[in-house]
Amino acid sequence: MVKRRSLKGDYCPSARSLDVIGDWWSLLIVRDAFDGLTRFSEFQKSLGIAKNILSERLRTLIARGILKAVPAANGGAHQEYHLTEKGRDLFPVMVALRQWGEQYLFEPGEKHSRLVDRDTGQAVRLDVRTEDGRLIGPDRAVILKVADPEQP
Amino acid sequence: MVKRRSLKGDYCPSARSLDVIGDWWSLLIVRDAFDGLTRFSEFQKSLGIAKNILSERLRTLIARGILKAVPAANGGAHQEYHLTEKGRDLFPVMVALRQWGEQYLFEPGEKHSRLVDRDTGQAVRLDVRTEDGRLIGPDRAVILKVADPEQP
């Protein structure tokens, strides 16, 4: 592979996000963390990921501030992996992925898990809106490019 | 690698989405497509991706119904790659990634591109809400698991 291109320098925020969480496993681990999993063995069982890979991914997710290792809640000797605030703020990303998957990747009638408000049971969704709350589609949104500050 | 695990059978819609668009390049290509790029050489230049990889990715994005190949708009002989409706519906995913990146992956004061309403110039954003419009965070949302239809 020679060297996987980094998008750190890109001025597109989506590209930087993908640079940080765009690999095969990271978002799945984050999903499981949202789901309440905290222990190495839980992630490993849930994802069927090789242990060495899980180990490395947890390490980099911690290095990137998305997870943090905390002592076991029950006083045990093991560590637990918890989402940081930065990690929890990936919630809209997860919901967006879920919403798209629900719409396109299930047969009609096929069952899937659903995300609901814990208190009211209402379905949870998300939409792109302008500041004043109007719905907006890709055709009406434009990306304002920014002059590269490196090149004055 | 022996065989990359497929999540097709998973009943979590996020997992299926990641199975389809969760690889390193696909969402970057989709981002460029949102940005109006249509030609092989445009994607290649924009992403710095190897041509064989781009070729293969375009092929699978088409196979998965996210892009479609259409004859050149200007009557030329080449093809153009356009988003399908399924592809355009990834818009919230892109916006969610962008929003997170803006928040966490730029130095204070560092410039980045911004997404705005073409007509009013207003910033575009997205939030997770319940059906009746209340904002909701990860702590208040729960995933309703679904019994596996395969195992009655």
Added chain:
DNA sequence: TTGAATTGGTTTCATTATGAAACCATTTGA
């Protein structure tokens, strides 16, 4: 209208990332 450059790929090859399995030290648990 001919020659050169561009486009849109494919093929080949070297290298990296991944996955499976084996291994191991430490903690539980019975």
Added chain:
DNA sequence: TCAAATGGTTTCATAATGAAACCAATTCAA
């Protein structure tokens, strides 16, 4: 107190990726 589970690390084979070379068809420029 012995056995199993936990939380990894190491080793090795293989798959995915990237760079470069190559090539046919198209477009451009003189």
